[in-house]
Amino acid sequence: MNWxxxxxxSSLGQKLIMAITGLFLITFLIVHCxxxxxxxxxxxxxxxxxxxxxxxxxxxxxxxxxxxxIGLILHVAKALVLTLNNNKSRPxxxxxxxxxxxxxxxxxxxxxxxxxxxxxxxxxLSHFWIGTKAAQFNGTILSHNTYLELKEVFxxxxxxxxxxxxxxxxxxxxxxxxxxxxxxxxxxxxxxxxFIKSFGNVFSILISFIFAMMPIAMHFDIIK
Amino acid sequence: MSGNMNINLKxxxxxxxxxxxxxxxxxxxxVSPDMSFLEMFDVLNDRLINEGKDEPIAFDHDCRxxxxxxxxxxxxxxxxxxxxxxxxxQLHMRSFKDNDTIVVExxxxxxxPVIKDLATNRSAFDRIIASGGFISINTGNAQxxxxxxIPKGDADDSFAAAACIxxxxxxxxxxxxxxxxxxxxxxxxxxxxxxxxxxxxTRVLNMVAQMDAEGFGSCTNTGACEAECxxxxxxxxxxxxNREYYKATLFSSEG
Numbered sequence: 307m308n309w310x311x312x313x314x315x316s317s318l319g320q321k322l323i324m325a326i327t328g329l330f331l332i333t334f335l336i337v338h339c340x341x342x343x344x345x346x347x348x349x350x351x352x353x354x355x356x357x358x359x360x361x362x363x364x365x366x367x368x369x370x371x372x373x374x375x376i377g378l379i380l381h382v383a384k385a386l387v388l389t390l391n392n393n394k395s396r397p398x399x400x401x402x403x404x405x406x407x408x409x410x411x412x413x414x415x416x417x418x419x420x421x422x423x424x425x426x427x428x429x430x431l432s433h434f435w436i437g438t439k440a441a442q443f444n445g446t447i448l449s450h451n452t453y454l455e456l457k458e459v460f461x462x463x464x465x466x467x468x469x470x471x472x473x474x475x476x477x478x479x480x481x482x483x484x485x486x487x488x489x490x491x492x493x494x495x496x497x498x499x500x501f502i503k504s505f506g507n508v509f510s511i512l513i514s515f516i517f518a519m520m521p522i523a524m525h526f527d528i529i530k
Numbered sequence: 531m532s533g534n535m536n537i538n539l540k541x542x543x544x545x546x547x548x549x550x551x552x553x554x555x556x557x558x559x560x561v562s563p564d565m566s567f568l569e570m571f572d573v574l575n576d577r578l579i580n581e582g583k584d585e586p587i588a589f590d591h592d593c594r595x596x597x598x599x600x601x602x603x604x605x606x607x608x609x610x611x612x613x614x615x616x617x618x619x620q621l622h623m624r625s626f627k628d629n630d631t632i633v634v635e636x637x638x639x640x641x642x643p644v645i646k647d648l649a650t651n652r653s654a655f656d657r658i659i660a661s662g663g664f665i666s667i668n669t670g671n672a673q674x675x676x677x678x679x680i681p682k683g684d685a686d687d688s689f690a691a692a693a694c695i696x697x698x699x700x701x702x703x704x705x706x707x708x709x710x711x712x713x714x715x716x717x718x719x720x721x722x723x724x725x726x727x728x729x730x731x732t733r734v735l736n737m738v739a740q741m742d743a744e745g746f747g748s749c750t751n752t753g754a755c756e757a758e759c760x761x762x763x764x765x766x767x768x769x770x771x772n773r774e775y776y777k778a779t780l781f782s783s784e785g
Contacts, residue, residue, distance in 0.1 A: 313779045317708075317748035318738055318772060388748050392706035395640050395747035401540075401553055402633040404607030405705065408757035414705050416750060486751040492776060494769030 317391075320384050325490035327381040328483050334374055335476075339513050342520060348529050351453025358452040362438055382424060389417050412478040413486070419479040426472030433459050460524035469521040477514030481507055534560045535628040537570065541587055542635045547643050547651075553633065563624035567611065568594060568601060570623055588647040596620040596760065599695030602702070603648055604635040609699035609758050617697060617760040637698050639707035641744045654744040655696050655712060661740035662733035663716045665725050678724050688722035691715040693761040700755035700763075706747030711755035713741050714771035715763045721774055731782035734774040 313319040341361065344354040361367050405414055412419065434455060441450040459465050484506030488494070493502070523529045537558045544551025558574050565573070568591050575586035592600040601618040605611035611621045626632065634648065642650040692715070700711035717734050720726030726733070749768060756765045779785055 309779060309785045312785060316738055316775075317742050317746075318775045319779075321748055322772075322776070392708075392747035392750075395707045395745055396638050396705075397640055398638050400604065400607065400635055400638055401542075402607040402635070405754070407608055407612075408703055408754040409705075409752040413750070413752040414754075482751075489751045489765065489769050490749075490772060492769045492773030494766045496766075499766075 317388070320388055321490045323380055323384045324388070325487040327377045327384070328487045330377045331374075331381060332480070332484065334377075335513060339516055343516060345453070345456065345520060345529055346523070350530060351451070351456075355451060355453050358438075359448065359450070362442060362447050362450070382420070385417065385420055410482065413482040416479060416482055419475045422475040423472065423479060426468065426475065429468060430472065433465075456520075456524055460521045463525065466521045466525045470518055473514050473518045476517070477510050480510035480513070484510060534562055535623065535626065535630075537561050537623070537626065538629065538631040539574070540631065540633045541648070543587070543647055544636075544644050546646055551644065551647075553635075561623050563622065565623045566594070566619055567603065567605070567621040567623065568619050588645070588649045590649050591619060594619040597695060599697035602637050602650065602652075602697055602699070604637060604702055606633055609637070609702040610697075610760050614757070615760060615762050617695075617699075620760075637702040639698075639701050639746065641707065641709070641746050642698060642701065650698075652696075652698050654746070655698065655709070657744065658709070658713060658737055658740045659696075659716060662729065662736040663720070664729070665720055666728060667725065680723060684722045688719050691718040691722070691763060691767050694719075694759075694763050695761055697760060699758050699760060701746065703754040703758035704747065704749075705752060705754065706750060708749045708755075709741050709744070709746040710749040710768050710771065711759060711763055711765075713737050714767035717774055718767045718770050721770065730774070731778035731784040734771065734778045735785045738771075738775055 314323065341357045342354070344357050345351065347353050405411070434452065437455055438447070438450060438452065441447045460469075485499075485503045488499075488502050493499075539556040539558060540553045541556060542551050543554045556574055558570060561570055561573070568589070571587060571589060578584045578586050590600045590602050592598040594601075596617045596619060599617070601610075603610070603618045605618070605621070610616060610618045611625065613621055613625055636642075636644050636648045637650045637652075639650075641654040642652050645651050694712060694715035696712060698712070701707045701709050704710075717737060720733065721730055751765075751768075753765055756763065
């Protein structure tokens with residue numbers, strides 16, 4: 307089994323972990339975004355709460371939650387290792403550096419965007435996930451009203467601002483990350499790469515837009 | 531002559547690999563727009579030698595035809611300067627304006643240590659090639675050209691990858707100073723041809739291992755290398771390198 311450890315300690319193997327966990331986290335975003343979009347039904351959170359309760363009680367989802375956290379930790383840990391190594395590979399920096407001449411700013415800022423996302427995630431989990439976890443342990447999950455929590459959190463303009471910044475970081479992180487993951491997997495061909503790139507851009511903008519609409523709609527009472 | 535320019539240079543001067551370097555200002559007057567960038571340095575060096583105060587500026591150059599991969603100046607924040615698809619020797623002063631200030635630095639990478647001024651040691655690339663960038667061939671009479679059928683598309687892709695001159699602009703441009711574009715070109719040019727098949731798996735495994743050992747960074751797919759490559763080597767080669775690497779690891783008995 308030496309070949310496995312050899313592969314995953316090489317730069318290419320570590321990047322493979324980044325790509326696979328990245329795409330896995332994207333599938334989570336799709337589920338998360340779809341479920342949260344139930345608030346747009348504007349039915350006082352009845353359907354949304356039913357969905358949230360399903361997610362909080364279904365045993366399969368509980369297992370996937372653990373896998374999700376492992377994926378997230380791997381993605382962050384590998385990013386940290388690779389970034390530190392990349393910084394070491396250029397000890398003397400350039401006096402003049404014209405990055406915009408050859409690449410997009412967000413493709414060069416994945417570390418910063420990812421760090422912003424991580425900070426956002428800690429705030430986000432403290433807002434919602436911890437409450438749900440506590441309810442799970444106390445056995446009060448069936449009466450737990452996540453929709454009410456949403457309303458309370460998004461009453462604060464500061465929270466709305468934090469969520470918008472988080473969502474913007476997410477959008478740019480995905481714009482590069484989506485197509486970059488396919489390139490790392492070795493999927494690059496003139497037949498489908500243009501599609502992957504444009505699909506990635508549309509997906510990133512769309513999912514960020516839908517996420518951004520949630521705090522805005524709640525704050526301005528568009529959703530009762 | 532009319533149309534000649536005055537250029538303000540800020541050039542990285544460093545005595546040797548151990549000493550600290552710094553940017554030094556030079557004013558070069560009466561520069562013809564038809565001069566190449568390197569010829570402008572020749573003029574400046576001529577002056578420095580005649581004045582006898584300062585040592586001439588060390589920089590790499592050989593063919594001055596854009597094919598050898600020796601010249602390696604990082605000009606105003608970009609390897610080989612502002613133009614696409616050219617090396618520093620094929621960059622001409624008409625690409626600049628009168629009284630422009632131009633910052634000239636060496637390639638910056640832990641794997642390319644500075645020897646002196648603008649000259650860096652790029653033997654790391656040679657060691658990567660030695661680790662697998664070759665094929666075993668039969669000696670004796672040359673085979674008939676059509677003995678080995680090769681699809682036209684593969685031959686074209688292989689030839690496009692083989693255009694890499696190993697100058698290191700990809701490393702210089704990359705924010706991680708990754709050598710992926712170079713290694714991917716060298717793996718691709720052989721992986722696409724039947725002659726490259728016998729060493730296919732060992733080649734990619736050894737070359738990637740050597741690339742990592744040399745201290746190059748990893749690829750974050752920004753595409754800066756492709757944009758700055760004087761031979762316009764395509765990013766599809768990097769995807770092929772990834773595929774070749776996974777295939778060799780998972781499906782060959784090597785590694």
